[in-house]
Every structure is written in C-alpha cells, then in structure tokens.
Amino acid sequence: GENVEQHPSTLSVQEGDSAVIKCTYSDSASNYFPWYKQELGKRPQLIIDIRSNVGEKKDQRIAVTLNKTAKHFSLHITETQPEDSAVYFCAARGVYNTDKLIFGTGTRLQVFP
C-alpha cells in the first residue's frame, strides 16, 4: 500500500532562518499532497497543498515543491517565527481509495527567538 516517509523528525532553527521538511511517497499515481500544522493540543490545520499537475506553490512565507519523477515533495518556511513552532505533517492521496490520505510521521519544528 501507499507509504509516506517524512524527515527530519525534529528540526530546530533560529528565528528568521528557513526550515525545510521533506517527504517521499511510494504510490506514483498519488495526485494530491497537503501539509498540516498541529500545535500542541490542537487540531491539525491545512497550511498549504499541491496537486500533481503543479511543481511549486507559494503562499507568503510558505512554499511546497513537488518532484513527481523522484516522488518527493517538500515544505519550505522562510523567515521563521516562534509561532511557527508546531508539528508538521505531510500527506499523500492515493488514487485507489477515494480521498484516502496517508500521513507522514510528523516533524516537530522549534523556532528559537
């Protein structure tokens, strides 16, 4: 079945630096890749997503890139702020099950002031 690997599991950066989180997926037919942010004790919230017909998408300080050939996608956060500290999950949607998202294991990002 579909598998999503996420690295690193923890990431510490200084405020203002950039953070990059990488995911790989196994199902070459996957066509939708959302990223969720989960603060401690709160619900996961979608921060950005990308579909397989697009290579890059940007929203202010957040960008996602997709390499379909290599089955990689990455989250880039620029000019990090302490409020970016949270756990980030990537996910991939397979095409053999309606809307089923397979999540990565999460990256705990800490931004130090």
Place this chain on the structure above:
Amino acid sequence: EAEVAQSPRYKITEKSQAVAFWCDPISGHATLYWYRQILGQGPELLVQFQDESVVDDSQLPKDRFSAERLKGVDSTLKIQPAELGDSAMYLCASSLATSGNPDTQYFGPGTRLTVL
C-alpha cells in the same frame, strides 16, 4: 468560521469497557473521516463515509470498533471492549469532496482516549 465538532474532548476508561465518540462535521460536507493518531505519529484513517455509506473501513478493527452515520450528517465511533492499545487521539475530519476529487479535509479537535 464553521468547524468540525467532537465530543467528549477527553475520555478515561478501563479496559473491557465500552466507549463512544461523537462527531458533527461542517454543514454540507458529504464526506466524513475518523482517524486514530497515536502519540508521535501521523493520523491513520479508520473509516470514511460518503453521506451515510461506508467508503473505506479497511483499517477499522471490526471485532471491536464500529462506526455509523445514519442520517449522513453526524457520526458515532464506538469501541467495545476497549483495550490498552486503543489509547490514542481520535480525530474526525470532513470535506466537501464527492467521488474522485481531492478536497481539503478539516479536522475536529479530537477525543483523547486513555484506557487504564
């Protein structure tokens, strides 16, 4: 802004007892999902409903778990009997998605279950 509602937020129970969780999706969302999130891991889909019909329950331990969405709106997830390994966060999500097209899944706050 409309949100997915879940209750209770926390549940402590003893093993072999029955527990039930409730989810009210965003109004108009046809698709409802129940996920289990073990500490330190990503959410794992247990069951997916399209309106009142189960679309995917391949990861639902059917010997002890059951889920229903009788009127195609709110949903209940039940565990009977609960086991120690069921301790986790149970998340409900909903989306507008109809067949085939990916759409944003909106998550509820979750129910944290502790089985003693």
